[in-house]
Amino acid sequence: MGLPDLGPLWLTIRLAAIATMILLVIGTPVAWWLAFTRSRLKPAVEAVTALPLVLPPTVLGFYLLVFLSPNSALGGVWLAATGTTLTFSFTGLVLASVLYSLPFMVQPLQGAFESVGRAPLEAAASLGASPRDAFFSVAAPMALRGYLTATVLSFAHTLGEFGVVLMVGGNIPGRTKVVSIQIYEEVETVNYAAAHSLAALLLAFSFTVLLAVYTLNRRFPVHAGRS
Amino acid sequence: MTDLSADLRVRHPGFTLEVSHVFPGQGITALFGPSGCGKSTLLRVVAGFERGATGRVAFGEEIWLDGRRFLPPHRRGVGYVFQDARLFPHLSVRGNLDYAHGRAAARAARYSYGDVLDALDLGPLLARRVTDLSGGETQRVAIGRTLLARPRLLLMDEPLAALDTRRKGAIMPYIRRLPEVFGVPVIYVTHALEEVTQLCDRIVALSEGRIVAAGGVAETLERLDLAEVQGRFEAGAILTGRIVAQDRALHLSRVDLGGVQVEVPQIALAKGAQVRLRVRARDVALALERPRGLSMRNCLEARLMSITPEPATAFAEVLLDVAGQHLRARITRAAVADLGLAGGQAVLALIKAVSFDRQALPRDRSADAGPP
Numbered sequence: 001m002g003l004p005d006l007g008p009l010w011l012t013i014r015l016a017a018i019a020t021m022i023l024l025v026i027g028t029p030v031a032w033w034l035a036f037t038r039s040r041l042k043p044a045v046e047a048v049t050a051l052p053l054v055l056p057p058t059v060l061g062f063y064l065l066v067f068l069s070p071n072s073a074l075g076g077v078w079l080a081a082t083g084t085t086l087t088f089s090f091t092g093l094v095l096a097s098v099l100y101s102l103p104f105m106v107q108p109l110q111g112a113f114e115s116v117g118r119a120p121l122e123a124a125a126s127l128g129a130s131p132r133d134a135f136f137s138v139a140a141p142m143a144l145r146g147y148l149t150a151t152v153l154s155f156a157h158t159l160g161e162f163g164v165v166l167m168v169g170g171n172i173p174g175r176t177k178v179v180s181i182q183i184y185e186e187v188e189t190v191n192y193a194a195a196h197s198l199a200a201l202l203l204a205f206s207f208t209v210l211l212a213v214y215t216l217n218r219r220f221p222v223h224a225g226r227s
Numbered sequence: 228m229t230d231l232s233a234d235l236r237v238r239h240p241g242f243t244l245e246v247s248h249v250f251p252g253q254g255i256t257a258l259f260g261p262s263g264c265g266k267s268t269l270l271r272v273v274a275g276f277e278r279g280a281t282g283r284v285a286f287g288e289e290i291w292l293d294g295r296r297f298l299p300p301h302r303r304g305v306g307y308v309f310q311d312a313r314l315f316p317h318l319s320v321r322g323n324l325d326y327a328h329g330r331a332a333a334r335a336a337r338y339s340y341g342d343v344l345d346a347l348d349l350g351p352l353l354a355r356r357v358t359d360l361s362g363g364e365t366q367r368v369a370i371g372r373t374l375l376a377r378p379r380l381l382l383m384d385e386p387l388a389a390l391d392t393r394r395k396g397a398i399m400p401y402i403r404r405l406p407e408v409f410g411v412p413v414i415y416v417t418h419a420l421e422e423v424t425q426l427c428d429r430i431v432a433l434s435e436g437r438i439v440a441a442g443g444v445a446e447t448l449e450r451l452d453l454a455e456v457q458g459r460f461e462a463g464a465i466l467t468g469r470i471v472a473q474d475r476a477l478h479l480s481r482v483d484l485g486g487v488q489v490e491v492p493q494i495a496l497a498k499g500a501q502v503r504l505r506v507r508a509r510d511v512a513l514a515l516e517r518p519r520g521l522s523m524r525n526c527l528e529a530r531l532m533s534i535t536p537e538p539a540t541a542f543a544e545v546l547l548d549v550a551g552q553h554l555r556a557r558i559t560r561a562a563v564a565d566l567g568l569a570g571g572q573a574v575l576a577l578i579k580a581v582s583f584d585r586q587a588l589p590r591d592r593s594a595d596a597g598p599p
Contacts, residue, residue: 119309119311120315122300122309123307123309123314123315124301124315124326125275125276125300125301126274126301126306126307127301127306127326127330127372127373128301128304128327128376129301129326129330130301133330134301138315141317142317144317
């Protein structure tokens with residue numbers, strides 16, 4: 001009994017923050033491509049990025065475990081290069097979280113880019129803006145609401161992951177023990193008070209973040225073209 | 228003055244655009260035709276927005292499209308005014324103008340930021356949000372924004388199509404002055420004949436992806452069978468003349484066409500000003516003797532030059548000479564037979580005063596000057 005250990009909570013927040021930042025960098029070009037491509041590969045890529053939405057986390061976790069293990073090609077190269085394993089490590093967790101939360105970054109961004117459309121980009125080009133310039137000066141600001149939604153959803157989704165972490169990360173204090181697993185552990189050991197305070201903290205935190213986002217969205221609506 | 232030469236093809240399912248033309252590097256050239264004739268597609272190819280085009284596009288010596296060569300739109304120095312304006316909603320009016328000004332190519336500027344604000348009366352709008360502007364204000368800001376990027380060629384894609392008649396009338400004088408004030412040639416896409424006659428120096432008429440006529444506005448519209456280009460517009464003729472009298476009480480202006488005078492609804496210009504009048508062929512009736520007790524204000528002595536019956540219709544096109552200028556009349560073949568009309572005959576052309584389209588001509592445009 002007693003106050004819960006807050007270490008796993010900080011670890012979780014750190015994990016979610018890093019994964020979200022990586023997702024912003026990876027998700028933007030993927031979403032951009034999906035929004036504007038005429039390639040026949042589009043449905044296939046869309047399906048792959050949506051997979052984490054429907055797969056049981058244990059399935060995703062299982063395959064990650066297989067592909068990240070030191071016996072696999074990727075895991076082997078990583079072990080040779082860094083001397084550490086990808087499985088049961090914080091790095092492995094970040095990698096897993098990025099995959100796990102990918103649709104939560106890509107889908108809102110894709111929708112935002114689609115609603116911005118080509119029209120403002122053509123206008124920017126006609127005013128002398130290069131494609132890169134037009135992205136940062138026109139498309140990204142117009143898709144700001146999409147970025148806000150995608151960031152919050154990715155962060156919150158990573159915060160709540162359980163199954164994937166359990167499969168890939170295990171339960172190593174200070175390295176892979178995240179708050180959802182800690183709660184599970186407290187419940188298993190009938191330490192309901194600690195489980196309760198952690199669960200309530202997570203609930204309050206998630207609610208506050210979402211409330212803040214939706215309030216900001218309402219007070220300062222982002223004008224995003226036709227959306 | 229740099230010419231734009233285009234020799235290109237675009238194939239879309241069920242539609243082919245095939246155009247070869249040199250657009251002169253001065254004045255306003257109308258790209259005229261019905262919806263779906265390919266005029267906007269042509270404009271988009273010139274701007275570099277349409278990647279499916281083959282052929283060659285060159286601006287003077289500079290090649291924009293030739294086989295695999297493709298100069299991206301942002302390097303072409305082409306301004307584009309869109310029908311839907313496309314102002315950036317996340318920026319204020321000033322923000323939109325600064326966006327263009329900050330990216331303007333380092334070409335020698337013939338005009339300053341302030342000149343653009345003055346020419347389009349944008350000063351009072353600077354602090355406004357673009358979402359709070361009226362349709363006419365939005366297009367003025369869009370034109371100003373485009374000018375501030377210092378284009379070498381200005382493309383305008385039906386910029387007035389979304390505006391009502393009153394707003395159109397308010398913004399047209401601004402557009403008319405663009406080539407003179409800012410030294411930039413304009414290609415102006417429209418399907419509205421009144422915009423062609425009121426704004427443009429030259430016309431390129433497109434129909435089903437091909438150019439069917441090109442040249443000066445007056446002479447091209449005179450010989451072009453517009454029914455072929457666009458069903459709901461008929462052929463007409465352009466008359467140029469000079470205002471000789473104003474009747475302020477009855478709101479009429481008297482225009483001299485070079486010996487023959489016509490009466491038209493008042494044109495708000497001083498005596499002596501040159502004007503261009505367009506008369507649709509279907510608004511012209513013919514008589515052999517001067518009729519009496521008729522409401523039509525204009526009865527002009529004319530010589531009948533030719534009669535062209537339209538096959539499989541009730542109509543015939545009659546070409547007339549009025550004081551050395553051409554006029555067209557569309558009458559029934561039955562009337563031709565009843566009146567015994569034939570080439571060379573002297574007739575009277577009757578025109579209702581309300582049926583004139585009117586345009587003021589700047590004094591210095593000698594190329595379009597009518598009879599003295």
